[in-house]
Amino acid sequence: MATLLSLAIGFTLLCIILAMLLCTIRLLLGPAAQDRVLALDTLWMCAMLLSLALGLRYGSLIYFEAAMLIALTGFVSTIALAKFLMRGEVVE
Amino acid sequence: MNLGIDTVTPWVGLPVVMLLLLGSIIVLIGALGLVRLPNFYQRIHGPAITITLGAGCILIASMIFFTALQSRLVIHELLITAFVLLTAPVVAMLIMRAAVYRDLRAASRNHSPGSDEVYQFPREK
Amino acid sequence: MNRWFPSPPLSIALLTVWLLLNQSLAPAHLLLGTFLAVVVPLLSRPLRPLAPVPFRKPVVMARLLASSLVEIVRSCFNVSRIILFTKPKGLNSQFIRVPLDLKNPHGLALLSCLINSTPGTVWVEILPGTHDLALHVFDLHDEQWWIDTIKTRYEQPLIEIFDY
Numbered sequence: 001m002a003t004l005l006s007l008a009i010g011f012t013l014l015c016i017i018l019a020m021l022l023c024t025i026r027l028l029l030g031p032a033a034q035d036r037v038l039a040l041d042t043l044w045m046c047a048m049l050l051s052l053a054l055g056l057r058y059g060s061l062i063y064f065e066a067a068m069l070i071a072l073t074g075f076v077s078t079i080a081l082a083k084f085l086m087r088g089e090v091v092e
Numbered sequence: 093m094n095l096g097i098d099t100v101t102p103w104v105g106l107p108v109v110m111l112l113l114l115g116s117i118i119v120l121i122g123a124l125g126l127v128r129l130p131n132f133y134q135r136i137h138g139p140a141i142t143i144t145l146g147a148g149c150i151l152i153a154s155m156i157f158f159t160a161l162q163s164r165l166v167i168h169e170l171l172i173t174a175f176v177l178l179t180a181p182v183v184a185m186l187i188m189r190a191a192v193y194r195d196l197r198a199a200s201r202n203h204s205p206g207s208d209e210v211y212q213f214p215r216e217k
Numbered sequence: 218m219n220r221w222f223p224s225p226p227l228s229i230a231l232l233t234v235w236l237l238l239n240q241s242l243a244p245a246h247l248l249l250g251t252f253l254a255v256v257v258p259l260l261s262r263p264l265r266p267l268a269p270v271p272f273r274k275p276v277v278m279a280r281l282l283a284s285s286l287v288e289i290v291r292s293c294f295n296v297s298r299i300i301l302f303t304k305p306k307g308l309n310s311q312f313i314r315v316p317l318d319l320k321n322p323h324g325l326a327l328l329s330c331l332i333n334s335t336p337g338t339v340w341v342e343i344l345p346g347t348h349d350l351a352l353h354v355f356d357l358h359d360e361q362w363w364i365d366t367i368k369t370r371y372e373q374p375l376i377e378i379f380d381y
Contacts, residue, residue: 001105002098008109012150015116019123019142026126026135034191035132041183042126042139048172049119049150056112056157059097064154064168071172075179082183085190118297125300134310137296137355140336145293168237181333181340188339188353 012053020046037081044074097161104160108153115149122146132191136184143180148173223262224269228254270323274378281374285331288370296336299356311357312341315350315364319372324379331371338363 020043027039048070055063100108118141125138151169158166222228235250236242299308319325329340332352341351354363 001100001102004109005097005100005105008112012112012116015120019119022120022123022127032132032191032194034187034194035135037190038132038136038139038187039126041187042123042142045139045143045147045176046119046123049115049147052150052154052169052172053112056154059161061158061162061166064172068172068175071175071179075175075183078183079186082186082190086186086193118293121297121300125296128300128305129308130305131310133353134305134308134355136339136353137337138300140333140339141293141296144289144334144336166240168240171234171237177334178330181330184333185329185340188341192341 006057009053009057013050013057016046016050016053020050033085037078037085040081041074041078044070044078048074100157100160104156108157111149111153111156115146115153118142118149119146133188136188136191140180140184143176147176222255223258226272227258227269231257267322270321270379277374277377281331281371281378284370285335289335292335292337296355303356308355309357310353310355311360312351312353313357313360313363314344315352315367317343317348317350317372318368319376319380320348321375321379324375327379328371328375332367 023039023043023046027036027043030036048067051063051067051070055061055067122138122140122142125141126135129135129138151173155167155169232250232254235253236246239246317325317328319328325343332338332340337355339353341353343349344351352363352367357363
């Protein structure tokens with residue numbers, strides 16, 4: 001069971017890293033600003049999942065705190081970027 | 093590295109493996125959609141599956157795994173689940189509206205309505 | 218009751234979040250969590266523009282949430298199938314217009330969360346000056362089917378819960 005489980009966790013890490021690479025491609029390609037914001041948001045979500053999967057890999061609960069912080073800051077920053085795109089200023 | 097992993101029984105391990113496989117494949121498909129689809133309004137639907145089902149599967153797997161590993165109820169992943177489920181719709185709606193307003197502004201600047209990328213309200217029937 | 222607990226569900230949610238964050242049921246955490254659950258809603262009441270709605274019809278709410286969970290999983294698989302196997306040129310992504318009868322802002326907020334959580338549909342806005350919803354659909358086959366689904370599956374229970 002242990003080998004199967006560690007294989008599955010390794011596969012999860014690989015898939016999440018591939019997904020982050022794909023997001024980076026979209027982040028660099030653009031073409032419009034909203035594409036980049038969407039790619040950044042997805043990249044951030046993948047980073048949160050990567051931190052959770054690392055927690056599974058090392059059997060430690062510390063990574064949960066990191067995932068929580070990434071989720072919180074990701075939400076705030078994406079909202080700020082989207083507001084900026086919509087109106088041209090963040091705080092009205 | 094992960095010392096407790098040998099103690100996990102198959103009854104716990106198998107659902108964790110299934111959930112992890114499903115979740116990681118869904119995450120990958122979502123990111124693939126972000127790259128593959130040609131238009132912004134189509135691309136916005138790609139990450140939606142990453143955030144709902146992909147994140148959900150990995151979070152549930154983590155909950156089951158740590159509950160078995162530490163032999164006590166570890167459900168604080170529910171916090172991330174609730175937070176992501178509450179915020180993802182808001183983020184999607186704000187990015188969509190930002191894109192729509194930007195396209196409307198660009199269209200009124202260029203005087204070229206009718207192009208494929210521009211937000212068009214469906215006509216009333 | 219009403220003066221000290223403006224919204225009991227909010228208080229319960231705050232206590233639960235506090236206990237989950239600390240991962241303990243020790244009396245000290247229970248006490249501090251209860252203190253937060255009483256104080257935070259009182260202090261944040263001026264920030265809330267609308268009066269909190271009383272929690273009504275939990276059965277209808279539970280059925281709505283369960284059915285939208287099933288719908289989320291189902292449309293996740295639909296969207297993944299489309300991303301993997303459909304040629305992007307063959308996709309019919311369109312904005313559609315759904316006339317809404319729901320008026321309550323809380324109900325509209327919940328409706329937008331449910332619609333946006335479901336992959337394949339994104340809420341754009343309520344068109345200014347009208348009471349119509351602009352909705353973007355990933356792969357549109359039948360506009361009338363979408364309108365009927367949203368009106369019967371999501372809007373009807375919400376009207377039952379919020380607009381009585």
